[in-house]
Amino acid sequence: xGRWEPNARGRLVQAAFALYGERGFEQTKVAEIAERAGxxxxxxxxxxxxxxxxxxxxxxxxxxLLVSTVAKAPVSLAPIDAAAAGLEAAGALIQEGxxxxxxxxxxxxxxxxxxxxxxxKLASLASALAEALRQRGVNDPAASLTAEAGIAVFKVxxxxxxxxxxxRDLPRLIRESLDxxxxxxxxx
Amino acid sequence: xGRWEPNARGRLVQAAFALYGERGFEQTKVAEIAERAGxxxxxxxxxxxxxxxxxxxxxxxxxxLLVSTVAKAPVSLAPIDAAAAGLEAAGALIQEGxxxxxxxxxxxxxxxxxxxxxxxKLASLASALAEALRQRGVNDPAASLTAEAGIAVFKVxxxxxxxxxxxRDLPRLIRESLDxxxxxxxxx
Numbered sequence: 001x002g003r004w005e006p007n008a009r010g011r012l013v014q015a016a017f018a019l020y021g022e023r024g025f026e027q028t029k030v031a032e033i034a035e036r037a038g039x040x041x042x043x044x045x046x047x048x049x050x051x052x053x054x055x056x057x058x059x060x061x062x063x064x065l066l067v068s069t070v071a072k073a074p075v076s077l078a079p080i081d082a083a084a085a086g087l088e089a090a091g092a093l094i095q096e097g098x099x100x101x102x103x104x105x106x107x108x109x110x111x112x113x114x115x116x117x118x119x120x121k122l123a124s125l126a127s128a129l130a131e132a133l134r135q136r137g138v139n140d141p142a143a144s145l146t147a148e149a150g151i152a153v154f155k156v157x158x159x160x161x162x163x164x165x166x167x168r169d170l171p172r173l174i175r176e177s178l179d180x181x182x183x184x185x186x187x188x
Numbered sequence: 189x190g191r192w193e194p195n196a197r198g199r200l201v202q203a204a205f206a207l208y209g210e211r212g213f214e215q216t217k218v219a220e221i222a223e224r225a226g227x228x229x230x231x232x233x234x235x236x237x238x239x240x241x242x243x244x245x246x247x248x249x250x251x252x253l254l255v256s257t258v259a260k261a262p263v264s265l266a267p268i269d270a271a272a273a274g275l276e277a278a279g280a281l282i283q284e285g286x287x288x289x290x291x292x293x294x295x296x297x298x299x300x301x302x303x304x305x306x307x308x309k310l311a312s313l314a315s316a317l318a319e320a321l322r323q324r325g326v327n328d329p330a331a332s333l334t335a336e337a338g339i340a341v342f343k344v345x346x347x348x349x350x351x352x353x354x355x356r357d358l359p360r361l362i363r364e365s366l367d368x369x370x371x372x373x374x375x376x
Contacts, residue, residue: 078376119304145344148343180330182373186373
């Protein structure tokens with residue numbers, strides 16, 4: 001792929017997010033996204049299967065970063081801390097695109113269909129995290145529980161962050177939420 | 189409502205579950221469910237909005253039991269243990285209908301649409317649990333984290349139970365999963 005490819009993709013994402021915010025997700029057509037980005041519909045479909053997938057385009061990269069960070073974490077780390085390292089890396093990646101993350105959240109919150117899709121993506125993130133922990137030799141149910149608890153920590157931290165992304169640090173909120181989970185499970 | 193009402197409802201559930209298992213959820217029509225139950229389509233629609241809702245008919249009762257058990261738990265209980273009391277009560281209710289629970293799980297596992305629906309119901313269970321904890325004076329993010337972690341515990345326990353429901357005790361598995369979560373968050 002040539003150098004223009006990432007630019008086209010980025011322009012399509014920005015155009016789509018802007019239109020979803022202005023008109024609503026349901027009311028926006030692919031042709032309008034392409035036009036706003038100064039590209040053709042054909043180019044849109046070279047990058048995305050449909051208009052919904054524009055909103056979940058980052059999910060694969062996020063999952064890969066999560067899994068590879070867990071895999072590379074020092075063997076001395078306890079499973080929950082290996083999971084936390086992966087989730088903090090994912091949080092840092094999300095934070096790099098904080099304006100898009102905030103726009104995206106507003107679009108998703110406005111649509112029941114998109115909220116469902118978000119839940120599915122989170123569930124598949126939990127499955128990938130559990131599998132990465134099993135690869136480290138963690139047995140079940142510990143692997144599943146650590147992964148599910150890790151995603152819960154991530155979700156709560158993300159919700160606190162996304163309201164005011166420029167004023168808060170997402171990886172730090174993830175670490176704080178994990179500390180809070182440790183406190184609540186210890187019965188405090 | 190007369191005494192026949194719960195019977196009609198129960199017959200519709202059994203007929204629907206049997207047909208979904210035999211033919212698949214997608215392939216089953218409401219008319220066929222009604223016929224199998226010896227009832228009319230009109231009666232079906234007096235009980236259920238559509239054929240999908242038959243599978244989630246127990247969700248409201250489950251949520252109410254969860255919430256009321258958390259509300260009635262001794263004030264001395266830590267938030268995580270109040271949540272566990274609610275989840276164990278919900279587990280006991282599910283266990284009462286263990287044959288239906290097992291049939292239901294096989295039907296849901298076979299359908300992406302139903303799996304999405306299940307995730308949404310679990311997310312709304314987590315919200316209800318968080319709200320019940322706030323009513324006990326638990327602040328956020330502790331309330332949200334305890335609820336999300338509690339639902340993670342419930343999910344993992346349920347998955348272990350539903351394979352062989354007659355050989356295992358769901359409330360006990362919930363308690364064991366919580367103990368496991370306490371161990372993993374303590375870094376063990």
